[in-house]
Amino acid sequence: MFRVRILAGAPLAAALLALSGCSSHWGCTDTTAERGEAGVRVQVENTSGQPLGVTAEVVDWRLEPHPQVPSEGDRVHFHFRFVGADEASGPAVDACAVDKNRVALGCLTVYSSQAFGPDGDPTGDDWLDVEHPEQVAEVLLIPNDQSYDRRTCEQDVKDGGGLHPPRSAGRGDQL
Template sequence: MVPARILAGAPLALVILALSGCSSWGCTDTTAERGKAGVKVRIVDPYGQSDGATAEVVDWRRNPNPQARHKGDEINFHYRFDHVHSYSGPVVDACAVDNKRKALGCQTIYSPDGSPPGAPVTGDGWLYAEHPEQVTGVLLIPNDQSYDRRTCDQDPKDGGGPHPPKPAEEGDQL
């Protein structure tokens, strides 16, 4: 039989352990749902919130990449970020898709640094697709991939919380 004074102190000991960070009971990880891809998207964080920043595919074409002509045609696309309010800028995924919106090739694109907050920022990129002749468009995925925090497994005391969805990859239905 356990003495009554030990039983009386047990809840207090558990509270002290929880408050000291020695317990990972409160650590939870959540992964955001992937947002709907589009030619122009409002960029959202893992909470689904937007600060007004948008990204848009301005145009795209199929032609050889001057730095890798041996690969044949690739997809060259131009994009624009608007209303970006930080110098670090958002990070989104761009995917070349077929007529059924199946991803044929994807990459992460970064809003270029250095322009004044809120000013339009443009750039271009190249997407590789095994069958570039099947590409019918380039779509952006609105989830800001720059928000990457520690997981509960990596840091049970301070980690956890919302995480962006897994980046898009070839074969994903967008």
């Protein structure tokens, strides 16, 4: 009879442990969103692939020495624009200089907050350092919002997990 009482209380104990956060990783899963199609002008999308109502575009780019380190040679200086973004907490996308085969030569993440100047123009600029600047054919943006990166299961079993942005693009990635 004592054994029956223990078995009857087991589901309740398991439920209490799960609710208290003392359970193992059973309920925590990490998944990564698919990388969107890179382009000169993209609709920024959340981790579910839904548009955020923000457009990001490369306005122009050129090869030139960076004014702070001109002795290091040419870098890719590009201007970008975010239309529809919030000045304080908007999205971020990866920008990549690519060769004629759309292989990334260098990438970095640009934030919409970088694009708000004193006159309210949503245009900003940045520099990409690439090993062979003469191979750059264009600068592309990847539409996935990189600004939202929730905690992983490894970092926090209780509150982590869920859908994460794709890994940031890097040198050698095919776009």
